[in-house]
Amino acid sequence: MLGWYVAKRILLAIPTLFGVTVITFALTYLLPGNPALVKAGPLATPEHIREMERQMGLDQPVVVQYGRYVTGVLRGDLGESSMTGRPVLQDLMQRVPATLELTLASLVVAVLAGVPLGVIAAVRRDGIVDHVSRLLGVAGVAMPTFWTGLLALYVFFYALGVAPPPLGRLDNSVTPPMTITGMYAFDALLTGHWRALGSALHQLVLPALTLGFSVMAPLMRMVRATMLEVLESDYIKAAWAAGLPRRTVIYGDALRNCLIPVITILGVIFGFLMAGNVVVEVVFAWPGIGNYAVTSLMSKDSGPIQSFVLFVAVVYVLVNLAVDVVYGLVDPRIRLH
Amino acid sequence: MSDLLRIENLTVHFDTDDGAVEAVDGASFSIRPGEIFGLVGESGSGKSVTALTILRLLRPPARIVSGRIAFEGRDLLALAAADMRHVRGARISMVFQSPRTSLNPVLPVGAQLERVIRLHAGASAREARERALAMLRECGISEVERRAAQYPHQLSGGMCQRVMIAMALATSPRLLLADEPTTGLDVSIAAQILDLLRDLGHRTGASILLITHDLGVVAGLCDRVAVMHAGQIVETADVRRLFHAPAHPYTRALLRSVPRVDREFAMEPIPGAVPSLLAPPPGCRFASRCPVVMPECRIERPAVTLLEVDHTVSCFAAVTPVRAGAPAEGGDG
Amino acid sequence: MALGVVALLILVALVAPWIAPYDPDAPDAEAALQAPGWRHWLGTDLYGRDQLSRIIHASRVDLLVALSATAIALSAGIVFGSLSGYRGGWTDQLVMRAVDTVQAFPSFILAMGITAALGNSTANVVVAIAITHVPIYTRLIRGEMLRLREMEYAEAARTVGNRERRVVFYHLLPNCFPPVIVQATLAMGFAILTVAALSFIGLGIQPPASEWGAMTAEGSGYIVSGEWWIFLFPGLAIMVTVLAFNLVGDALRDILDPRMRGV
Numbered sequence: 021m022l023g024w025y026v027a028k029r030i031l032l033a034i035p036t037l038f039g040v041t042v043i044t045f046a047l048t049y050l051l052p053g054n055p056a057l058v059k060a061g062p063l064a065t066p067e068h069i070r071e072m073e074r075q076m077g078l079d080q081p082v083v084v085q086y087g088r089y090v091t092g093v094l095r096g097d098l099g100e101s102s103m104t105g106r107p108v109l110q111d112l113m114q115r116v117p118a119t120l121e122l123t124l125a126s127l128v129v130a131v132l133a134g135v136p137l138g139v140i141a142a143v144r145r146d147g148i149v150d151h152v153s154r155l156l157g158v159a160g161v162a163m164p165t166f167w168t169g170l171l172a173l174y175v176f177f178y179a180l181g182v183a184p185p186p187l188g189r190l191d192n193s194v195t196p197p198m199t200i201t202g203m204y205a206f207d208a209l210l211t212g213h214w215r216a217l218g219s220a221l222h223q224l225v226l227p228a229l230t231l232g233f234s235v236m237a238p239l240m241r242m243v244r245a246t247m248l249e250v251l252e253s254d255y256i257k258a259a260w261a262a263g264l265p266r267r268t269v270i271y272g273d274a275l276r277n278c279l280i281p282v283i284t285i286l287g288v289i290f291g292f293l294m295a296g297n298v299v300v301e302v303v304f305a306w307p308g309i310g311n312y313a314v315t316s317l318m319s320k321d322s323g324p325i326q327s328f329v330l331f332v333a334v335v336y337v338l339v340n341l342a343v344d345v346v347y348g349l350v351d352p353r354i355r356l357h
Numbered sequence: 358m359s360d361l362l363r364i365e366n367l368t369v370h371f372d373t374d375d376g377a378v379e380a381v382d383g384a385s386f387s388i389r390p391g392e393i394f395g396l397v398g399e400s401g402s403g404k405s406v407t408a409l410t411i412l413r414l415l416r417p418p419a420r421i422v423s424g425r426i427a428f429e430g431r432d433l434l435a436l437a438a439a440d441m442r443h444v445r446g447a448r449i450s451m452v453f454q455s456p457r458t459s460l461n462p463v464l465p466v467g468a469q470l471e472r473v474i475r476l477h478a479g480a481s482a483r484e485a486r487e488r489a490l491a492m493l494r495e496c497g498i499s500e501v502e503r504r505a506a507q508y509p510h511q512l513s514g515g516m517c518q519r520v521m522i523a524m525a526l527a528t529s530p531r532l533l534l535a536d537e538p539t540t541g542l543d544v545s546i547a548a549q550i551l552d553l554l555r556d557l558g559h560r561t562g563a564s565i566l567l568i569t570h571d572l573g574v575v576a577g578l579c580d581r582v583a584v585m586h587a588g589q590i591v592e593t594a595d596v597r598r599l600f601h602a603p604a605h606p607y608t609r610a611l612l613r614s615v616p617r618v619d620r621e622f623a624m625e626p627i628p629g630a631v632p633s634l635l636a637p638p639p640g641c642r643f644a645s646r647c648p649v650v651m652p653e654c655r656i657e658r659p660a661v662t663l664l665e666v667d668h669t670v671s672c673f674a675a676v677t678p679v680r681a682g683a684p685a686e687g688g689d690g
Numbered sequence: 691m692a693l694g695v696v697a698l699l700i701l702v703a704l705v706a707p708w709i710a711p712y713d714p715d716a717p718d719a720e721a722a723l724q725a726p727g728w729r730h731w732l733g734t735d736l737y738g739r740d741q742l743s744r745i746i747h748a749s750r751v752d753l754l755v756a757l758s759a760t761a762i763a764l765s766a767g768i769v770f771g772s773l774s775g776y777r778g779g780w781t782d783q784l785v786m787r788a789v790d791t792v793q794a795f796p797s798f799i800l801a802m803g804i805t806a807a808l809g810n811s812t813a814n815v816v817v818a819i820a821i822t823h824v825p826i827y828t829r830l831i832r833g834e835m836l837r838l839r840e841m842e843y844a845e846a847a848r849t850v851g852n853r854e855r856r857v858v859f860y861h862l863l864p865n866c867f868p869p870v871i872v873q874a875t876l877a878m879g880f881a882i883l884t885v886a887a888l889s890f891i892g893l894g895i896q897p898p899a900s901e902w903g904a905m906t907a908e909g910s911g912y913i914v915s916g917e918w919w920i921f922l923f924p925g926l927a928i929m930v931t932v933l934a935f936n937l938v939g940d941a942l943r944d945i946l947d948p949r950m951r952g953v
Contacts, residue, residue, distance in 0.1 A: 035787065163929050164903070166907075254455055322806045326807065353510050
């Protein structure tokens with residue numbers, strides 16, 4: 021049954037991915053800002069531009085162009101970056117570990133802070149934690165992430181001097197660890213390169229806190245709301261009546277039921293994380309894919325941006341697919357139906 | 358015979374923005390060892406609240422205003438929270454209505470049963486498992502090993518209720534609170550569940566407080582009955598006496614509202630609705646619906662009067678011989 | 691309270707030219723990088739431009755962009771949502787697949803792509819944000835339509851011979867409004883955050899125009915040298931504005947849509 025559920029879910033993702041490529045194709049080729057014009061440079065003659073258009077296949081019907089675009093994408097051809105002069109896919113893959121490291125660290129921050137706060141806020145409704153976390157939640161969604169990052173930098177780097185300068189993932193004097201996952205903190209841990217580990221974590225703290233804080237609020241709200249609902253349910257009433265200890269009832273029965281719906285919003289949270297990544301990477305000069313997209317923007321090169329958009333969208337679709345599958349795994353009601 | 362449970366003058370309020378809702382008002386009754394005691398009344402009469410109060414499971418805005426709940430010689434309302442936990446599920450357990458939602462949806466039913474056994478009997482995992490299976494078998498479930506591994510949504514409502522009963526009785530409690538245990542179940546399944554409750558009650562010697570709105574269930578199962586109306590106990594009697602010589606006009610109205618094949622006249626609904634419990638008027642709360650209401654009923658609350666051994670009533674009309682048993686006078690025809 | 695803040699913000703935006711103490715674009719070499727003080731309440735930037743005046747003027751841009759984007763998205767959402775919900779069938783299928791596709795992108799990332807493709811201009815930012823918001827309203831109105839069209843008064847309106855379009859627009863749509871208004875208010879806050887973030891990374895509204903996100907970006911360069919007022923105040927303006935819209939949205943939800951209370 022689970023296999024069927026997963027298969028159905030995967031089949032549903034395919035048209036979505038198709039739609040995604042249609043949109044990125046439209047953004048790349050169909051909109052004003054003739055790519056041939058860009059490629060030929062500002063001094064090109066009209067003949068030169070037409071020649072360029074022919075070379076790039078821009079004189080072909082749209083459907084043919086789209087076909088070429090999709091086959092290119094499937095082969096991993098995302099075009100070249102005029103900024104680095106290298107294939108965009110290669111540029112992206114090189115920067116993915118940095119983004120992944122930041123994203124995972126932020127997710128950990130958000131979950132470690134958001135889930136317990138949400139639970140306590142629900143269990144001790146209208147208590148101090150409930151009020152404080154509501155305040156944090158309201159602030160968390162209203163503060164622009166880039167501004168939170170700048171505030172953190174100002175306080176911890178400039179004023180207190182405890183944070184490192186926002187210049188990437190490692191201190192300049194530290195040699196990076198051997199590449200295994202590409203995530204410095206992990207690699208340093210695996211290879212026992214303690215100096216690199218320390219520096220990597222030191223650099224990671226502020227950006228991860230900034231990004232984690234920005235996505236903590238929706239998570240916390242969701243946990244609190246679900247927990248309140250679960251605590252009112254018949255089976256929790258029955259669990260109290262059976263004399264089960266408070267800890268078992270709240271952290272065993274209630275939390276377990278509460279986390280299932282919470283899993284479903286991890287997909288949404290991931291979307292927020294991807295958006296937040298872009299600005300946080302800019303603020304902290306974090307060399308990830310968001311920073312890459314923004315930097316290529318500066319050099320008026322929109323190709324890498326659209327590839328970045330496509331890449332993120334595909335990952336986002338896959339993450340949501342994974343979330344649904346995990347949901348199916350942990351919820352017996354889906355697993356066995 | 359000394360009482361297993363004695364509730365004295367219990368009053369429970371729900372605090373709302375508009376004032377206190379007097380959900381239970383001065384209720385008193387007692388349950389003897391081994392008996393099945395029925396608590397009947399329309400919905401909203403305070404039956405479930407009374408049961409939850411016994412286990413001290415009420416949460417704000419509910420508030421126990423006064424009263425005493427003596428169980429095995431101890432006042433439950435004065436017990437420390439930790440001691441109360443050893444009463445819940447161990448000495449007094451409870452079976453709820455809506456069995457399907459009363460089981461945790463993400464745990465196999467067997468596991469839910471086992472952990473209660475381990476908690477209260479201090480049994481090892483192995484012993485708990487054996488006991489759980491034995492208990493399920495005793496509750497009329499076949500293929501217990503397969504059933505134990507299943508989740509609540511895979512079982513029928515009747516099956517879930519059997520599991521709930523197994524869970525409630527697995528720890529050999531002295532008192533079982535059964536709150537409308539057959540609501541939502543098919544009639545034939547409901548009958549099976551009630552039979553099961555009676556058999557297990559007799560076999561284990563546990564007393565049962567059966568909460569129901571169904572007088573048919575009471576007649577078939579209970580030894581003694583308390584009738585509750587608008588938060589007040591209006592009559593308590595031996596079950597045979599209640600059916601043959603009901604003393605309170607509300608009890609009589611309830612009896613007349615039950616469809617019966619052995620009677621010629623049609624069933625009659627009780628006129629009016631349960632009055633608002635938000636700042637209710639003084640006097641008898643049935644006065645506004647009562648066919649034999651007298652002026653004093655609206656002023657003063659009738660005291661509990663002992664009519665005979667095991668038969669008490671709170672009604673001016675019932676103890677005034679001239680008017681008693683003359684419902685036609687009230688004009689409800 | 692929050693409603694008051696929103697009203698005040700709109701008022702400030704309307705009368706910006708009259709209340710701003712200085713010309714927001716006028717450089718003043720004498721007054722470069724001044725900390726907040728009596729002459730310049732919120733300080734000045736590198737060119738000596740008055741921060742307070744710039745923030746006041748920027749409110750026009752941010753609010754206008756968010757408002758237009760919301761209005762466009764809402765209109766499109768009403769059309770698509772009612773078509774989809776009322777007609778059903780293949781119209782519904784088509785609209786919902788399109789909505790799914792747009793929602794397959796994290797909305798900010800899609801807004802980035804659209805702005806980058808269309809080119810930097812205020813109008814293009816409006817379009818980008820509007821496109822990413824259309825699915826929210828489409829889904830919402832479709833859901834309400836599905837619920838409402840089964841109701842008796844819709845049936846009644848049809849049986850007395852009203853034309854379909856009339857039924858939708860006069861009888862059903864007004865009933866969708868409570869949740870839609872709540873959603874639109876909350877989306878305003880989100881739209882403002884998006885405008886600011888887009889400008890912060892250099893997309894959309896370009897300096898020297900005054901816009902809160904772009905101003906924060908300009909200020910970010912001065913953190914290492916300690917000129918905190920340049921990044922702090924524009925960001926604060928964003929936060930207060932978004933906060934106000936969110937609180938008004940929450941309050942409206944409590945009043946108009948009790949089903950969602952407490953979530």
